[in-house]
Amino acid sequence: MSNKTYNDLICETSELIVETTQADEAVFEVGSAEKSTFEPLLCELRVRYTILLSRLDTVYDQILHPQKRLIIKRLLEACLGRLLEIKQELVELHLSDFTFDDDEVLQKLSLTPLEAEPCVPQYFVREREEDIKKRREFIIETLRKLGYEPPKPKPLVLTEQQAVIIIQSHERARQGRLRGQFMKEIRLLKEKGRDQKGEMSASAATAIQRVWRGFIARRATRRRKQEEQLLIGMQLPPYIESKAMERAEQVKQNRRDRQKELEKEFQDALEKTEERVKSKHGAKINERISDELRRWILEYYERTGKLPELPSEEGGGSRAMFSRQGTRMDSDLSKSSPVSSKDSKRSKESKDKKSNKTEDAKNKDEAEDLKTFKCNPSSFLKDLIEANEEYEDIWKFRDDGNNQNEKYDSDMVEREKMLKVEQEIRNIVDETMRSELELLQAALDRDRAHKGKKSKKPQKKVRRGGKKNKKKKEKDLTPDRTTESLFEELVTNGIIRPYPPVKIDDFIGEKSFVGSEYRKEGREPTPCLGDIRQLVKEYCILPLGSETIRASAPLIRSVLITGPSGSGKKMLVYAICHETGATLFDLSPANIVGKYPGKSGLIMLIHLVMKVSRLLQPSVIWMDDAEKPFVKKIPKTDKTDPKRLKKDLVKIIKGICPEDCVLFVGTSKTPWEAEQKLLFQCYSKVIQIPRGDYGSISLMWRTKLHRAGALSPRLELSCLSRLSDSYTIGTLLSALETILTTKRRLQLRVCALTAHEIALQFSLLEPVYVEYDTAAESWWSKTPMERRRQRILQRLLELEQEIEERAAAGK
Numbered sequence: 001m002s003n004k005t006y007n008d009l010i011c012e013t014s015e016l017i018v019e020t021t022q023a024d025e026a027v028f029e030v031g032s033a034e035k036s037t038f039e040p041l042l043c044e045l046r047v048r049y050t051i052l053l054s055r056l057d058t059v060y061d062q063i064l065h066p067q068k069r070l071i072i073k074r075l076l077e078a079c080l081g082r083l084l085e086i087k088q089e090l091v092e093l094h095l096s097d098f099t100f101d102d103d104e105v106l107q108k109l110s111l112t113p114l115e116a117e118p119c120v121p122q123y124f125v126r127e128r129e130e131d132i133k134k135r136r137e138f139i140i141e142t143l144r145k146l147g148y149e150p151p152k153p154k155p156l157v158l159t160e161q162q163a164v165i166i167i168q169s170h171e172r173a174r175q176g177r178l179r180g181q182f183m184k185e186i187r188l189l190k191e192k193g194r195d196q197k198g199e200m201s202a203s204a205a206t207a208i209q210r211v212w213r214g215f216i217a218r219r220a221t222r223r224r225k226q227e228e229q230l231l232i233g234m235q236l237p238p239y240i241e242s243k244a245m246e247r248a249e250q251v252k253q254n255r256r257d258r259q260k261e262l263e264k265e266f267q268d269a270l271e272k273t274e275e276r277v278k279s280k281h282g283a284k285i286n287e288r289i290s291d292e293l294r295r296w297i298l299e300y301y302e303r304t305g306k307l308p309e310l311p312s313e314e315g316g317g318s319r320a321m322f323s324r325q326g327t328r329m330d331s332d333l334s335k336s337s338p339v340s341s342k343d344s345k346r347s348k349e350s351k352d353k354k355s356n357k358t359e360d361a362k363n364k365d366e367a368e369d370l371k372t373f374k375c376n377p378s379s380f381l382k383d384l385i386e387a388n389e390e391y392e393d394i395w396k397f398r399d400d401g402n403n404q405n406e407k408y409d410s411d412m413v414e415r416e417k418m419l420k421v422e423q424e425i426r427n428i429v430d431e432t433m434r435s436e437l438e439l440l441q442a443a444l445d446r447d448r449a450h451k452g453k454k455s456k457k458p459q460k461k462v463r464r465g466g467k468k469n470k471k472k473k474e475k476d477l478t479p480d481r482t483t484e485s486l487f488e489e490l491v492t493n494g495i496i497r498p499y500p501p502v503k504i505d506d507f508i509g510e511k512s513f514v515g516s517e518y519r520k521e522g523r524e525p526t527p528c529l530g531d532i533r534q535l536v537k538e539y540c541i542l543p544l545g546s547e548t549i550r551a552s553a554p555l556i557r558s559v560l561i562t563g564p565s566g567s568g569k570k571m572l573v574y575a576i577c578h579e580t581g582a583t584l585f586d587l588s589p590a591n592i593v594g595k596y597p598g599k600s601g602l603i604m605l606i607h608l609v610m611k612v613s614r615l616l617q618p619s620v621i622w623m624d625d626a627e628k629p630f631v632k633k634i635p636k637t638d639k640t641d642p643k644r645l646k647k648d649l650v651k652i653i654k655g656i657c658p659e660d661c662v663l664f665v666g667t668s669k670t671p672w673e674a675e676q677k678l679l680f681q682c683y684s685k686v687i688q689i690p691r692g693d694y695g696s697i698s699l700m701w702r703t704k705l706h707r708a709g710a711l712s713p714r715l716e717l718s719c720l721s722r723l724s725d726s727y728t729i730g731t732l733l734s735a736l737e738t739i740l741t742t743k744r745r746l747q748l749r750v751c752a753l754t755a756h757e758i759a760l761q762f763s764l765l766e767p768v769y770v771e772y773d774t775a776a777e778s779w780w781s782k783t784p785m786e787r788r789r790q791r792i793l794q795r796l797l798e799l800e801q802e803i804e805e806r807a808a809a810g811k
């Protein structure tokens, strides 16, 4: 695609941003209202931001102009941040982690449910490609030095007897085929001799014609039917790597390479221009600012008889001082905002009123409170609007006709650098002025003291914002070690692990199509596997990919993923790591057994994991069998000492700050075996992978069989999906793998795979039993979010009943 395509796309997207942000601001204007008022608005906003995210991601990945890319990245991050904020609002609104898209919203925006699922921005990994590659190579190299080879496909190991049997059977088959061919030839020869004896009758020729024509007609009809089904999408075309797709990907890669070249040129220009501006204008700017400041100080002294105090660098320096009046007014305004005073008055009044209210009115108020909702202020919306305005001002209407190569704009670079250099020089001049002012003040004080006046004691400089609310710093147990040596140590000990490249979209699953309808009816829908994929993106991948987003988006420190064996828990953990380019720390009880022994060893392990995970962020700290540290009684057969980390887990998780791109992920098959209080102290979010639904299983079969070339009209997909609904996807895939041996694959053309054949194979494997489902369901109802939802629903019901009863008694 051309530069024009992406320039047009970003222009259209900018218009969509205006529309969306206006709708978003309107939501804030609503203030506090019934939950049902907010629901459609927030649902629509979520979908709108999702579309913006995917458009901006496409443009950012492909557009060449380095300065436009800067602004598009700002838009992209702000959009992503706002999307996460809205998700958080929807969670609070529904009191459920799952968001089901409203059909009306999807219809209005002409989208499919799949399109309403957020994409993972490509820049998460692409901008750190080199770094991620180096890290992976380092891990593999370190492991190789230790003698661990990356797992290779296992060679076929046969005993002598097995080998003999295979050779024998193949030889017999060969002989059989030869004999068959020989017999066929003899038969044909005999038939030929017989035919030559008698005259071929006309009726025989007609019979042959009839059979042949019938065959031709049937074949043509079959082909036409197949073509028609392909056209209307009833049948999938054969799975082949499309040449056109390959070429399109190649073009994209070429553009990315060109992007890098242009970016390098831009960075060089930035450097050179800065040097030039400094050498050419530095002295003049210095002189101008010094003169300005001196004049201003003199005027100030003449007016007030005092020397001014220069604000600190963080406070804006002399620039802020010139505009101090304005800012003070602003801050005064913000301090005593009429809204807040009104609010407090109102709340006071309402408190007084409340005390006089009857029980009935109190109940009504409480019910109202439970039903109403208010959106939290956004940290991203303002930036999104500002960045979009900046884009509109600078780029949107600019004629780029004479810049076909999408090179940077040198005038803009010059202007930017001028401002930067001026600011730097201003900081230096301010510093000099500050010391000059101090000397002057001291001299003035001495003078006044000399004149007998009571001199003011030189005020101790109070550091602005000096008393920062800093967290107590942890003691560094490894102050003189380099990051590389710590990294190597953890790799050597198997704590940092390599992981397979798994994309989150490889987690197959359909989204729930009836979720929003169920919610409207007051029922809580069961999520489908596609909803799980979306939730993992929203909770684990999107907040972890960028530091800017992580710092301001709703903070999620830890997630617990639960589900039966083979439901894809590990796959999801690997996908989180792969999509964010994260470093994986494995703290599973089975993995740390015998490593860092003793109390001091454990302290060191925790220190290393916490320190290195921050240094190599983004990081994922993973614990498989997450219930084990909290089980009441450890079976005697378990030699892994799973309770080792019991007390320190909370410390590790609470130690994750918003500025750290670190996520703690636990996976568990049987979370109900743990002490629930301790478990939920560690994990703030729980994602339970449900039993595979019909849609997801059917999609899985279709995708996998199609890729294997085993999909045919003879295979009853619907029947197969129904039969497999008590198995996890992992189990079904392992059954398919067992069936599709190389020999069977070769036979597919002549002997199509049937549902019966597959079903026979997976019926030998372990299903998910009803007992497991029941235990999982009852545990789910005890998770914090569910309990909160149930508590609120229960309270609402009670209040409504009380109100009704009172009303009935009053009559």
Ligand SMILES: Nc1ncnc2c1ncn2[C@@H]1O[C@H](COP(=O)(O)OP(=O)(O)OP(=O)(O)O)[C@@H](O)[C@H]1O
Residues within 6 Å of the ligand: 506, 507, 508, 509, 529, 563, 564, 565, 566, 567, 568, 569, 570, 571, 572, 669, 729, 730, 731, 733
């Ligand atoms: N929804 C899915 N889509 C595609 N593949 C899946 C899905 N669910 C599971 N799988 C596949 O099933 C296999 C088993 O998955 P995985 O090892 O992640 O399961 P698990 O829940 O961690 O199992 P266990 O608890 O036994 O460790 C993997 O090959 C994975 O790719």
